[in-house]
Amino acid sequence: AQSVTQLDSHVSVSEGTPVLLRCNYSSSYSPSLFWYVQHPNKGLQLLLKYTSAATLVKGINGFEAEFKKSETSFHLTKPSAHMSDAAEYFCVVSDWLTGGGNKLTFGTGTQLKVEL
Amino acid sequence: GAVVSQHPSWVICKSGTSVKIECRSLDFQATTMFWYRQFPKQSLMLMATSNEGSKATYEQGVEKDKFLINHASLTLSTLTVTSAHPEDSSFYICSARDTAGDYTDTQYFGPGTRLTVL
Numbered sequence: 001a002q003s004v005t006q007l008d009s010h011v012s013v014s015e016g017t018p019v020l021l022r023c024n025y026s027s028s029y030s031p032s033l034f035w036y037v038q039h040p041n042k043g044l045q046l047l048l049k050y051t052s053a054a055t056l057v058k059g060i061n062g063f064e065a066e067f068k069k070s071e072t073s074f075h076l077t078k079p080s081a082h083m084s085d086a087a088e089y090f091c092v093v094s095d096w097l098t099g100g101g102n103k104l105t106f107g108t109g110t111q112l113k114v115e116l
Numbered sequence: 117g118a119v120v121s122q123h124p125s126w127v128i129c130k131s132g133t134s135v136k137i138e139c140r141s142l143d144f145q146a147t148t149m150f151w152y153r154q155f156p157k158q159s160l161m162l163m164a165t166s167n168e169g170s171k172a173t174y175e176q177g178v179e180k181d182k183f184l185i186n187h188a189s190l191t192l193s194t195l196t197v198t199s200a201h202p203e204d205s206s207f208y209i210c211s212a213r214d215t216a217g218d219y220t221d222t223q224y225f226g227p228g229t230r231l232t233v234l
Contacts, residue, residue, distance in 0.1 A: 032221050043122070043209055044160075044225040090159065094221045102213075102221040104150075106159045 002027040002095045006107035014115050019063075019078040021110045023091030026072065032094040033074045034104075035065055039087045047089075050074060061085070086114045119143055120212050122226035129200055130234055137195045137229045139210030145190040146212035150223060151183070154207040166193045200233045207231075 048059025
């Protein structure tokens with residue numbers, strides 16, 4: 001069974017400083033991994049996706065994530081935080097189902113707070 | 117591209133009434149759509165998988181007679197909460213999978229519908 005662990009429920013950074021949101025996963029096969037962002041009372045927006053083509057994945061808004069198989073990690077980073085980055089971030093793993101289709105498993109989320 | 121809309125964005129209803137929520141893929145066809153429920157400050161919980169032209173597949177513990185799902189076309193799925201009660205109050209989010217696109221296991225999410233049952 002697949003699972004996702006987001007190691008921090010809350011992260012607080014100052015504007016202009018780096019962001020690190022940590023995620024570890026467990027999957028039986030080579031999974032697809034995603035990071036989504038959710039602003040208050042909004043749906044989820046796809047930030048980036050890992051598909052095994054490259055271990056370092058660049059996403060929107062300056063975010064990137066590195067897939068490390070040996071550590072089963074997929075941490076999300078950004079060199080310089082902006083106030084507009086304050087939101088909830090979800091790490092997600094996707095596994096294909098035997099009968100077809102895929103299923104997403106969500107982490108519990110990390111609330112990012114950006115301070116002046 | 118890959119835009120998913122939901123309607124309404126919020127709804128308040130009386131206990132015992134039924135509420136229908138629409139989920140539309142605006143610029144792609146989605147043979148598979150998903151319905152999630154999210155409680156305050158919690159992650160998303162998958163309720164059911166909706167396949168165009170066939171019955172939905174419900175997750176364990178989700179009452180199929182209470183949460184009716186219809187996926188009548190490649191761009192529209194509906195969730196009807198029947199005989200709603202206050203405990204059904206939640207944020208409902210749909211997603212759609214672009215089966216013709218490059219990322220066939222990527223789900224694109226709607227903006228969500230806030231349901232409040234009085």
